[in-house]
Amino acid sequence: MNRRHFLQTAGAGSLALASGLTSCAPRYRNIAGHPMHRVPKLKLSLDRIVKETVGLRPFRASGPRIAKEALGNKTIVHNYGHGGSGWSLSWGTGNLARELVMTTGEKKVAVLGSGTVGLATARLLQEKGCEVTIYTKDLPPNVTSNLATGTWSPASRVCDPKVATPEFQAVWEAATRFSFRRFQFMLGLDDIAAWVDEYNVFPAKPINPSNPALGGEVYHLDGLVPKSQEINRRDHSFGADFVTWRSNMMFNIPSYLHHQMSTFIMLGGKLQVHEIKRLEDIDALPERCVVNCMGLGAKEIFNDAELTPVSGQLACLIPQSEVTYKLITKGANIIARKDGIYLGGNGLVGNWDTTPKREYTQEWVDIIQQVMQEMRS
Structure with missing residues (x-):
């Protein structure tokens, strides 16, 4: 075989091989040019459940309390009662609380609580040169923030729109926009925040998919996350007639809380495990300005009759590397x-019980299994 014949033969073989590889590659668009959503199936069974937890969301019908009041010779700045929106609003309401602290002229500040709201508030105060000490009953992972689902949902059970004032919506919008900007700075940093695909899958179009009574979004802001798009049945893997898709943000809670705590300490923050049980305990603190980020702990201490728990159970599956979406x-x-694939779906208003119930997990497994069984190859 001469050199020219060899090169011609090898070239033809390479083209044939490339053609074969291309035909075996997954297709991401159908013949009409529409994007295809090929979603990997979830491996789902009760024996893959490795953890069940119940978290209590601190809900106030009128919305989070962001306010300043005097307590003897101290100033108390309140930042609590976020419902199901604490993770998403933590930076924004922390910024509003910081603005109230700045009006006092104090540079030594106490923060009560080491959940996501307390940590974000403490970090923001450090950025203004404050010496911050966090006083907390427990440390992560033994905080309610560790038991959240961890997705961008700034208006989930944030208030009861029948009670909340129009002024509160303006406060919520300012907090939401500030939080969104801060989370954008954290993208790409140790996977503590990331964009994921989010699918709504229903047999038929829901009458009110964002019903606040079911934990849906009370308010909405255009221009932050992309709008949901309905997907034609031929363009997705699900067996349901009504499917929507959008990109949304997700927080990897263990790494996020670790990052926040580590950064706070690195920047000179102080931390004391010290339970606050009554107003006298706050009065005994050396700091003259105290930011209350205690969540449900504020109910009894500050006699907040409006504050009530909304319990939410989660069941954790073993992680599955190819499954990276929300459904x-x-x-x-x-x-x-x-850290795992989390199943959930309930919100019990006024329930203080943090004991997981296996029947809820079984119900969710059955529902999701049905969705997976109806998926097309």
């Missing part, structure tokens, strides 16, 4: 994080 369907939802 919402009637009666259940899943969100895939680095």
